[in-house]
Amino acid sequence: MIEVTKQKLDQETPTDEALKKWNDWKWQEQNLIKDVKTVEKILNIKFTEEERKDIQETIDIFPMSITPYYLSLIDSKDYKNDPIFKQAFPDKRELHIAKYDMLDPLAEDKDSPVSGITHRYPDRVLFHISNVCAMYCRHCTRKRKVGDKDCIPSREQMEQGLDYIRNTPVIRDVLLSGGDPFMLSDELLDWILGELNKIEHVEVIRIGTRIPVVLPFRVTDNLVNILKKHGTVWINTHFNHPKEITNSAKEALRKLAFAGIPLGNQSVLLADINDCPRIMKRLVHKLVENRVRPYYLYQCDLSEGLEHFRTSVGKGIEIMESLRGHTSGFAVPTYVIDAPGGAGKIPVMPNYLMSWSTNKVILRNYEGMISTYQEPSDYRHDVCDLNCETCNLQLKCQEGEEKEAIGIAKLIADYNEVITLTPSE
Template identity: 70%
Template sequence: MQEAIKLTQEHLNTSQSSDYLMDKWTDWRWQLKNTIRKVETFEKIMGIKFSDEKKKEINETIDKFPMAITPYYLSLIDEDDFETDPVFKQSFPSIDELIISSIDMEDPLHEDKDSPVCGITHRYPDRVLFHVSNVCAMYCRHCTRKRKVGDVDSVPSDEMIAAGIDYIKNTPTVRDVLLSGGDPFLLSDEKLDHILGLVAAIPHVEVIRIGTRTPVVLPYRITDKLIKVLSKYDNLWINTHYNHPREITKTSINALKKLTGAGIPLGNQSVLLKDVNDCPQIMKKLVHKLVANRVRPYYLYQCDLSEGLEHFRTNVGKGIEIMESLRGHTSGFAIPTYVIDAPGGGGKIPVMPNYLISWSTNKVILRNYEGVITTYQMPDTYEHTACDLNCTNCKLQLKLNNEESDRKPIGISKLLCDYEETITLVPENLERDQRNQSDEAI
């Protein structure tokens, strides 16, 4: 708290009492109003002086990818070793962000292409991402939507929200809606409540999720008033974004306690970042601190191919090494799923160590985390029953209450389906097919 008071004094240039200063410090709106956006402000508050050449590089980076750090998150930086500090690396501009490699893409996940209406990304069959805010408490240097950093901070218009709601209403396959941004928690309580109410009123929406980094970078946003709003929706899930155990502070834990105390299930999505958390011990410490505070590790993302992130990316092998260090070595529910969000809108693809060594007609050969190799014998009496997806003829009990089962397998599941005659999946515009068609035309 002394660090907080010191930083508040620097911002206000005042010698007011500690109580007055702490009232300001814990006000999330004050935090946003006093966000650090200039290198000179950073130098003044932190007592750090950059060389003229270094400052020139930083400002060149800020011109393209602006800086925004909350005073709270700034207070977590280790002033004595700031250049290697994981909080500093995630929040402070680096000239490396201006290096665009040949494999970098502006929109690697094709979020814009997969947008049927403004504000909606519909990639997976039964869920959509709903962009409800263009505002973030902090500009994370590893942001996958880096192309949007520096856009005008704003709240989508009522017309844009209405268009998104109409799309969800008119798409009955959507059962899961993820509110994203920006950060939805940067909306006012009233605006957020309004949007949640609109989504919750859609009969076929079973789950509402919110992705937010405020518990990490602006924990004071988790107010009693906000909790009262969130508590109204019993199908609500929240995903946080902790990347390093240093980010789980007493203040942050208090914010998490308010959320879990309201009965809201929490998950966490981390990004694997070079020189920040690409270490098995750091990741194990992170997941342990998360589950100790009732936050379930959900995903560990391989850093995306967005422009300006080359210096953050690790080899995929590092992620597999981290997963190897977790599976069997700690509780299963503490282990996130390591995924690559496939370029071109391919979606999340799980990547993990290989535990299936070989198999035959009657057994599989497996290995465990210790290196023990074992076999699992197949049952002699199991008989496969062909499935035509007509559940009324099945001996298994699946009472759908007049709901239809999913009857349109796609991808590999289409090849595995008994009633489908498809035996091969052929890429569109396959060169061999085009060549053969040309030969036939001769």
């Protein structure tokens, strides 16, 4: 299918020059597909006038932008059921705003102390450094921003975020997000990573990207060399279906893995795309085969226009039951709901702890076998007064470390006298 698309885009038999152009990520970016007629021409399909009208109404609200590479993966003979087509092509159902849909379900704007920064968890922040994506995914949780401002913040704007991180020593983990950070130029990305690495309390830099999925040619040798030189950089990809793991995607992942960069993957559970235990198992197997650790399986967010993508939570639990015990533990992602209102990621899983008593816990395994685990009869822990210098457990505290417990941990901590948590505001 890739070869066919190359011929149609170039109007020539693929030559070395044509292949070179196809593999140039900037050429792909310059030839993004944004109109229905081009899709019809490349896939050799024809929409009815009513379908074309519905599609255009959707595009007017939520723009379309597809890389030639990603479009080439669509099976034109069965495009309506194709998982690539459904993730990339507009659907009139996106215009339906369900009762519980929200413009900003994760409250990213509310938890933003300065422009570009979302600070929700105690020791880490999300740094929004680009509004540009290689492709507009139809299930995007930031759908409110799609096509709004396809721009990259200036260095002066980014400095505001950097200053916040510099002046907040509790931050040890920075997640670069967007848009897609890899749509920045090599020079700008190099500068941002360099500035973050100068901040002593920043221990980890993470990059969330869909580039290996929709534009793998962007993972150039120069980009990899930049990532290699900037300390502890982790990358999370976004593969949703095994069909997305092509030879080109594998090559991009190979370059990153061989550079020693830890790779994870965050999938979204999508109705009629990957809501199948067999599909999800095949996906995680192909990921680990390419040295990508399945990290999260997200329940689809409550963003406006995404109801047709959402499954029941029960379907997610069913998929987790089909993975735990049925495949390698490191191939099993954590199924989470990124809870509305900024409550953060909450793990959801089958119940394996069935009951417990003073001395035993009752467990069940993936087969349904029930077993007991005997608690130790003489375990006594040291009562914690938070005075680590006098504790017999060896811990050297560092500046900026979170010392006071927050949330449920506050109720459990020996040194805290709080006995209830009362929701406010």
